[in-house]
Amino acid sequence: MEDLRNGSKADGHQPDQPKTNNSSAYKGLYQYAKPHLWTFLGVFGCIIVAIAADLLQPYLVKVAIDDHLTKGDKNANTLFLIAGIYLLLSVGGFVFTYLQNNLLQYAGQSIVASIRKHLFRHITKQSMSYFDRMPSGSLITHVSSDTETINQFFSQVLLSVLRDGLTLVFIIVLMFQLDVRLTLYCLILLPIIALNAIAFRSYMRKTYQMARTNLSRLVAFVAENLAGMHIIQVFHQEKEQQKQFSERNQTYFRSNLREIRTNVLFNRSFDMLGNLSVAFVTWLGGNAVLGHSVPFGVLFAFITYIRQFFQPINTITQQWNTLLSASVSMNRIWSIFDTVPSVQDKPGAAVDISGVKGQIDFNGVKFSYTDDQPVIHHLDLHIQPGEMIGIVGTTGAGKSSLISLLCRFYDVKEGSVTIDGTDVRDIPQEKLHRLIGLVQQEPYLYSGSIVDNVRLFDDAVSREEVMQACRLVGADVLIESLKDGYDTLLSERGSGLSAGERQLISFARIIVFKPKVLILDEATANLDSHSEQLIQRALAVVSEGRTTLVIAHRLSTIMGADRIIVMRQGEIVEEGKHRELLQQGGYYEELYRHSQGRIEASGKPGSGAPAIEAG
Known part of the structure; x- marks a missing residue:
């Protein structure tokens, strides 16, 4: 069954998501x-103020050269005044540049935090x-790396477009003010710059897209391996996984080098155009100065502005890769925003759950993960309030799928699934999930204290309620033996605690949140006999007064159930109490003998009853 659900992950490729164009992402x-x-x-x-302060400085030097130095003006006061204004402009440029960067960082970080x-x-x-x-590694990349790329859009791209774009406009105005003919010669290069940018644009976008995609796949592979590290080590797959990681890492390395080469070639072409233009202006302007048609101060200011003219162009082009990466990241993020959940609440759905008793009905249910492979076939099952139901069957029988439908995953x-006669599709999901308590084979504990893990960081649940719940399920002895008791900090997944201890904490959650329906999905599958006894006692406590569904790997877990449902290939094939089903001598009796290791003794060698697992 897992293969059906996770098939799209197996090849390591991104699943299809809604296509988002640039315009909608920017909107x-x-x-x-x-x-x-x-x-x-x-x-x-x-x-504006910072640019004006920077660009007026060469003009002041031009005034000092042409109006004073070359004319033999010996009035030092005027030169001191010009020098003082120059200093004030330098300080003012620094202050306002500092302010613009801080304001922009504040806005950018606030926007990214909100996104x-x-x-x-x-x-x-x-x-x-x-x-x-969707691979979890890809989602991690979207939440962390892609959002940070958007921050670079504000702190680098937007700043460059505003500051360097306005700088270009002001420089051109000042250059025309100084000498129209030299300015027109310099502007000849603008079409060449535009053609160069257009030629590189499409190719650069492909290289950045490929680099981002390969990084996402690499992160997804690492996340998957870290989650299943115990399986890798048990089956000695370290070398094979290292080989696959090396292949993905090498692919990302090559795409990254390709991106860098493209970026360097693009930027250096602009450096070359800038240097050629300075040499051209120096030659042309130098002849004009020697011919006394252009003052030397004008040439000095003009060469300074030419250098400043290509600097913002080069800066803008250097941000081209950041812009492309930001565009890719925005498209990827907004494709997630455009993804509509397949399971949604009905508009205006309002159901009072305060009086729910816990009657569950599966009415003619048919379900499949893919259209061509049905998992459950027209199943009918009716469960009374407070009844304990055991569900058994082989792998792929549909047991866990049945539970997923009840939880409305x-x-x-x-058909329909109803609770007290109300279709679960008519119950808001938030309310539905408060009605149902789910304990899985691998209970998930979060980084935090034991108290916070029991109440799931809900401050509305008091510490006293948590302690009372732990006492009821028998977890208090374990917790009080720890150095910091209920304030003991657990690492992710509760490493350091045994499987049984983690299950006891998950049972305490049930007591705290008081659901009307309790589901145990293979909750004792990985426990030793002692831990299983502890869980059985805890189960007796938490199931009291609740409708309880127990998916069992070990039949000993559900022998005392009010009713046992035996599933096979998506259908209920047998139903009854433990002893009744054994007396029938059917499929359940075969599974029971197999679980007791008595297949050979039954005279049915090779009958092939498979292990009982989650379906």
């Missing part, structure tokens, strides 16, 4: 930037089918 980004309009206006004002928050919230609202298709293809 979405604008909505996040809109609240910071006044900050951007402040940035714009600081840029990151909404992106995480949107991802958590996706249906389980989305996470079946997926929607049925046909």
Whole structure:
């Protein structure tokens, strides 16, 4: 069953997502930037002042040369005044540049923080089918790396466009003011610059897209291997996984080098154009100075402006790769924003769950993960409030799929699943998940204290309630033996605690949140006999007064159930109490003998009853 759900991950490729064009991504980004309009206006004002301060400095030198030095003016006071103004302009340029950078960083970081928050919230609202298709490493890249690239759009690209773009305009105005003929000669290079940018644009976009995609696949592979490291080591797959990692790493290395080579070639071509233009202006202007048609101060200022003219152009072109990366990242992020959960609440759905008793009905349910491979076939199952139901069957029987439909991780293809007669599709998911408590084979514990793990960081649950819940399930002895007791900090997944101890903490969660329906999905599969006894006692406590569904790997877990459901290939083939099913001598009796290791003794060698696992 896992193969069906995770098939799109197996090849390491990104699953298909809604295509998002640049315009819609930029429109979405604008909505996040809109609240910071006044900050951007402040940035714009600081840029104007800083540019004016920088560009007036060569003009002051031109005035000092042409109006004073070359004319033999010996009035030192005037030169001191010009020098003082020059110094003030330098200080003013520094101050306003500092202000513009800080204001822009504040706005950019605020926007990215908001995007990151909404992106995480949107991802958590996706249906389980989305996470079946989407590698976790890719999602990590989107939340961390792609959002940081958008921050670079504001701190580098936007700043460069505003500051360097305005610098170009002001320089051209000042150059025309100094000498029209020299300015027109310099502007001949603008079409060459435009053609150079257009020629590189398409190729550069492909190289940046490939580099980002390969990085995402590399991160996804690492995340997958870290999550399954115990399997890799048990089956001695370190060399094979290292080989696959090396291949992916080499692919990313090559795409990165290709990106860098393209970037260097693009930037150096502009350096060459800039140097040629300075040499051209020096030759042309030098002849004019020797011919006394252009003052030396004008030539000095002109050469200075020419150097400053190509500097912002070069800076803008250097930000081209950042712009492309930001565009790719924005498209990837907004493609997630455009992804609509396959399981959604009905508009205006409002159901009172305060009086729910816990009656569950599966009415003619048909379900499949893919259209051509049905998992559950027209299943009917009716469970009374407070009843404990054991569910057994072989791999692929549909047991876990049945539970997923009840939790509404997926929607049925046909039929309905109801709780107290209300279709789960009519119950808001937030309320539905408060009705159902789920304990899985591998309980997930978060980084934090034991108290926070039991109450799942919900401050509405008091510390006393947590301690009472732990006492009821028998976890208090374990917790009090720890150095910091309930304040003991756990690492991710609760490493350092045994499987049974982690399960006890997950059972305490059930007591705290008081769901009407309790589901145990292979909760005792990985436990030793002693831990299983502890869990059995805890189960007796948490299941009291609750409708309980237990998917069992070990039949000993459900022998005392009110009813046992035996599933095979998506259908219920047997139903009854433990002893009744054994007396029938059917499929359950065969599974029971297999679980007891008595296949050979039964006179049915090779009957091939498979191990009982989650379906």
